[in-house]
Amino acid sequence: xxxxxxNGQSHQLDVAPDTPLLWVLREHLQLVGTKFGxxxxxxxxxxxxxxxxxxxxxxxxxxxxxxxxxxxxxxxSGELMGSLEAAWVAEEVPQCGYCQPGQVMAAAALxxxxxxxxxxxxxxxxxxxICRCGTYPRIRRAIHRAARERNRGRSS
Amino acid sequence: MRDIELxxxxxxxxxxxxGGGLVLGFYIPFTGAPIAAAVEPPELQPNAWLKIDEDGxxxxxxxxxxxxxxVWTSMPMLIAEELDxxxxxxxxxxxxxxxxxxxxxxxxxxxxxSTSVSSSWEQLRTVGAxxxxxxxxAAARAWEVPVSECRTEAGVVVHQASGRKLGYGKLSTAxxxxxxxxxxxxxxxxxxxxxxxxxxxFDSPAKIRGTAIFGIDxxxxxxxxAVVARPPVFGGKVKSFxxxxxxxxxxxxxxxxxxxGVAVVAADFYSAQLGREALSIEWDLGPEPQLSSAGxxxxxxxxxxxxxxxxxxxxxxxxxxxxxxxxxxxxxxxPYLAHAPMEPLNCTVELGTNxxxxxxxxxxxxxxxxxxxxxxGLKPEQVTFNTTFLGGGFGRRANPASDFVVEAxxxxxxxxxxxKTIWTREDDIRGGWYRPLWYSRxxxxxxxxxxxxxxxxxxVGQSIMRGTPFEASIAATGFDGTSVEGAMDLPYTIHNLAVxxxxxxxxxxVQWWRSVGHSHTGFVVESxxxxxxHAAGQDPYLYRQGLLTKHPRHLGVLERVAAMAxxxxxxxxxxxxxLAVHKSFGSYVAQAAExxxxxxxxxxxxxxxxxxxxxxxxxPDTIAAQMESGIIFGLSAALFGAITLKDGRVQQDNFxxxxxxxxxxxxxxxxxxxxxxxKPSGVGEPGVPPVAAAVGNAVFAATGARLRQLPMTPxxxxxxxxxx
Numbered sequence: 001x002x003x004x005x006x007n008g009q010s011h012q013l014d015v016a017p018d019t020p021l022l023w024v025l026r027e028h029l030q031l032v033g034t035k036f037g038x039x040x041x042x043x044x045x046x047x048x049x050x051x052x053x054x055x056x057x058x059x060x061x062x063x064x065x066x067x068x069x070x071x072x073x074x075x076x077s078g079e080l081m082g083s084l085e086a087a088w089v090a091e092e093v094p095q096c097g098y099c100q101p102g103q104v105m106a107a108a109a110l111x112x113x114x115x116x117x118x119x120x121x122x123x124x125x126x127x128x129x130i131c132r133c134g135t136y137p138r139i140r141r142a143i144h145r146a147a148r149e150r151n152r153g154r155s156s
Numbered sequence: 157m158r159d160i161e162l163x164x165x166x167x168x169x170x171x172x173x174x175g176g177g178l179v180l181g182f183y184i185p186f187t188g189a190p191i192a193a194a195v196e197p198p199e200l201q202p203n204a205w206l207k208i209d210e211d212g213x214x215x216x217x218x219x220x221x222x223x224x225x226x227v228w229t230s231m232p233m234l235i236a237e238e239l240d241x242x243x244x245x246x247x248x249x250x251x252x253x254x255x256x257x258x259x260x261x262x263x264x265x266x267x268x269x270s271t272s273v274s275s276s277w278e279q280l281r282t283v284g285a286x287x288x289x290x291x292x293x294a295a296a297r298a299w300e301v302p303v304s305e306c307r308t309e310a311g312v313v314v315h316q317a318s319g320r321k322l323g324y325g326k327l328s329t330a331x332x333x334x335x336x337x338x339x340x341x342x343x344x345x346x347x348x349x350x351x352x353x354x355x356x357x358f359d360s361p362a363k364i365r366g367t368a369i370f371g372i373d374x375x376x377x378x379x380x381x382a383v384v385a386r387p388p389v390f391g392g393k394v395k396s397f398x399x400x401x402x403x404x405x406x407x408x409x410x411x412x413x414x415x416x417g418v419a420v421v422a423a424d425f426y427s428a429q430l431g432r433e434a435l436s437i438e439w440d441l442g443p444e445p446q447l448s449s450a451g452x453x454x455x456x457x458x459x460x461x462x463x464x465x466x467x468x469x470x471x472x473x474x475x476x477x478x479x480x481x482x483x484x485x486x487x488x489x490x491p492y493l494a495h496a497p498m499e500p501l502n503c504t505v506e507l508g509t510n511x512x513x514x515x516x517x518x519x520x521x522x523x524x525x526x527x528x529x530x531x532x533g534l535k536p537e538q539v540t541f542n543t544t545f546l547g548g549g550f551g552r553r554a555n556p557a558s559d560f561v562v563e564a565x566x567x568x569x570x571x572x573x574x575x576k577t578i579w580t581r582e583d584d585i586r587g588g589w590y591r592p593l594w595y596s597r598x599x600x601x602x603x604x605x606x607x608x609x610x611x612x613x614x615x616v617g618q619s620i621m622r623g624t625p626f627e628a629s630i631a632a633t634g635f636d637g638t639s640v641e642g643a644m645d646l647p648y649t650i651h652n653l654a655v656x657x658x659x660x661x662x663x664x665x666v667q668w669w670r671s672v673g674h675s676h677t678g679f680v681v682e683s684x685x686x687x688x689x690h691a692a693g694q695d696p697y698l699y700r701q702g703l704l705t706k707h708p709r710h711l712g713v714l715e716r717v718a719a720m721a722x723x724x725x726x727x728x729x730x731x732x733x734x735l736a737v738h739k740s741f742g743s744y745v746a747q748a749a750e751x752x753x754x755x756x757x758x759x760x761x762x763x764x765x766x767x768x769x770x771x772x773x774x775x776p777d778t779i780a781a782q783m784e785s786g787i788i789f790g791l792s793a794a795l796f797g798a799i800t801l802k803d804g805r806v807q808q809d810n811f812x813x814x815x816x817x818x819x820x821x822x823x824x825x826x827x828x829x830x831x832x833x834x835k836p837s838g839v840g841e842p843g844v845p846p847v848a849a850a851v852g853n854a855v856f857a858a859t860g861a862r863l864r865q866l867p868m869t870p871x872x873x874x875x876x877x878x879x880x
Contacts (some may be wrong), residue, residue: 016406016426017422018426018428020426023424023425023426026373026425026731027381027424027425028424030375030566032366032369032372032373033366033367033498034366035363035370035498035547036372036425036500036578037498037499037500037581038810038811039580039581039582039810040581040810040811040812042581042810042811042812043498043581043811045498047693055160063332063673072366073365073366074365074366074367075176075699082433084364085361085364086363088360088364089361089364089874091362092354092356092357092360092781093360093364094224094357094359094364095223095224095225095226095781095785096223096224096497096498096499096545096546096547096548096549097224097359097363097368097545097547098361098370098497098499098545098547098548099498099547100363100364101363101365101366103362104364111865114805116641117582120820123819123820124820126818126819127818127819128818129818129819130498130811130816130818131498131819132496132497132498132550132769132778132789132816133224133498133548133785133786133788133789134784134785134786134787134788134789134817134822135785136779136788136817136822137784137822137824138784139783139819140819151779
């Protein structure tokens with residue numbers, strides 16, 4: 001038995017300790033917003049936060065997150081998610097939408113570290129996340145927009 | 157305004173919804189039975205397009221698959237416009253599979269060919285207009301006034317003289333009792349309130365929050381998960397296998413042989429994957445165990461020396477080439493390409509004795525349902541087919557053999573349990589159904605003034621239609637039109653023009669891939685016309701312009717993109733600019749790219765400009781988004797994408813070996829839409845074809861190196877630089 005902490009809740013699980021976190025989230029906890037895309041940490045669709053760090057859950061054995069705090073797209077809330085969601089809607093980012101939870105998780109981690117990212121910082125922070133629909137120009141705009149809104153919120 | 161008479165075999169049917177309200181269908185009877193006999197209780201009715209509840213909510217059925225192109229928003233817009241609905245009360249709902257939802261041209265339920273808006277344009281507006289007329293009739297009856305004194309505004313019928321108003325919700329039950337109009341009057345486009353507006357996508361919030369359900373997210377009680385070991389070589393099959401080690405893995409429930417390979421069925425994905433790794437399989441490697449891309453290229457080049465099936469012949473090509481003041485010859489090659497949608501293929505099947513239920517993201521519901529029924533030994537009507545969101549399609553989820561659906565049915569049948577079959581990324585990349593590998597040989601002739609007087613284009617590559625339900629189209633013309641689209645309809649004025657085709661047969665399964673034949677012809681013809689312009693010593697923009705005088709819509713986008721890109725001013729130092737114009741799926745797209753090339757041969761695409769003429773605009777932001785999407789998809793193929801074979805094996809298996817454009821490769825893109833009153837045409841695919849040529853032409857402008865092979869890898873760029 002393993003105990004992991006996801007989105008503020010503890011879960012006791014009877015799983016093989018090497019099982020990738022991705023499949024524990026999806027199949028045991030029914031948190032299907034975290035997506036399977038490549039299984040090799042090449043596409044970012046499975047991005048979650050482990051102790052605040054953007055992490056590829058498809059190559060993260062579940063045993064390695066014991067004692068840590070995991071946040072998935074379902075658990076991302078508050079002002080940060082609010083501003084990202086509003087920006088993503090305003091820029092009409094999603095197309096097929098499959099990669100977008102991972103994009104939002106990566107963007108959230110980026111904005112926590114770099115509240116006012118430049119284009120180059122966005123490219124650097126987001127280059128691990130593939131979007132086959134090619135929503136990249138809109139992702140870039142949405143991150144700038146979310147950053148503006150958040151900075152405005154702070155200064156007022 | 158336009159009057160549309162409902163065709164004889166199509167009837168609009170109205171009925172009161174359970175608990176009140178109006179349900180409006182559009183029924184196509186197959187037996188000629190009286191309409192009344194065809195009316196079913198509303199909750200069973202498979203033919204509803206539109207439901208208005210008593211509280212005013214409007215539910216609109218979407219019969220197309222939402223794979224990112226925005227049909228969940230654009231389809232409701234067509235109905236809501238003519239209904240004069242209050243858009244804030246409109247919600248989309250995915251359709252079941254039923255004849256009423258068949259594609260108006262293709263005759264089965266299909267999402268493809270960039271046709272969703274064009275094929276639904278009259279159909280769905282007619283539904284909305286009929287409902288609106290019934291709501292007006294119900295209001296007029298309630299007020300005891302003539303229909304002619306009533307009009308509508310968003311969600312409300314208004315009696316002009318008295319100022320009385322009734323909402324659609326309050327009218328809906330009464331409206332259901334009104335006769336369905338035999339003819340409807342459609343709006344004058346100048347009165348459109350919704351069509352032409354960038355209305356927000358309905359599917360965005362759920363997709364951002366991760367609550368949108370894709371096929372891979374489907375959950376059922378007792379659902380098992382399968383992964384399948386498929387032959388390592390196309391055309392191969394299982395000779396024998398040992399599953400003892402696999403069955404020892406905790407979580408593995410069973411291992412079953414199915415026609416496409418060996419399936420490991422487990423309680424969860426990880427166990428299934430470990431089980432597959434533990435299988436020991438002896439494969440029969442089929443008829444082409446040594447197939448290689450290099451061998452195919454060699455074969456195609458040799459075929460290119462012989463005449464193929466003639467698909468177009470204008471004038472006298474041979475004499476024109478002989479008399480030309482200058483001739484040019486060139487060979488172009490593009491590789492196999494995988495679609496690689498972000499959501500790996502998957503399909504969930506629950507099979508009973510007399511029933512089968514399927515959940516998957518499909519572009520091809522009728523074909524898939526019927527194929528599933530055959531595999532299950534059931535009748536089509538015993539199969540319930542649920543369409544989820546598609547995590548990308550690009551053509552892959554419209555498989556002519558229904559490969560991922562049929563396989564999942566075989567797994568569920570053999571496992572005797574509800575099973576979700578999941579492909580890994582490696583399965584997807586190595587799984588075939590690629591855009592074909594193509595070879596083109598071009599011969600051009602110029603007169604003394606540099607004008608093109610001869611153009612021969614010979615194309616070699618596998619037919620995607622062969623062996624599919626659409627093979628009849630080949631029999632009709634003698635060739636596969638999708639192999640030569642974009643080449644046989646070359647728009648440039650060249651009096652001696654010939655296009656011919658070889659369609660060699662190989663075991664590699666091939667399929668339509670976003671923009672289909674145009675994905676290679678757009679690159680080839682728009683690069684070679686650029687070669688002719690440079691050989692003539694003329695500006696490639698002006699050269700094209702002079703040859704397109706009979707094609708105003710081509711000219712329109714070409715001139716617009718030249719203005720957007722500032723074609724008359726030279727680009728910044730070290731940069732080159734190239735352009736291309738191509739018609740596909742009824743739409744005209746011109747693109748200009750600005751690039752630079754570093755000393756290691758790496759191309760940076762700095763900016764892309766795009767002008768599109770797709771007829772009347774339904775949702776401008778969707779059109780811009782599809783152009784951006786097509787450009788980036790096309791850039792992946794231009795710069796990175798290649799599936800190659802060696803010793804029968806695919807040499808790539810994930811996004812490391814098969815890279816695609818990432819955000820740091822992605823240039824700023826500017827899109828402009830040409831205003832038009834022509835019928836709407838495609839936007840999902842037409843953004844793809846021009847971009848590789850625009851980039852290649854820009855590389856030539858920057859460096860003098862002509863790239864005639866995709867992808868434009870640094871090695872190829874350096875080789876071309878040395879040659880140039």
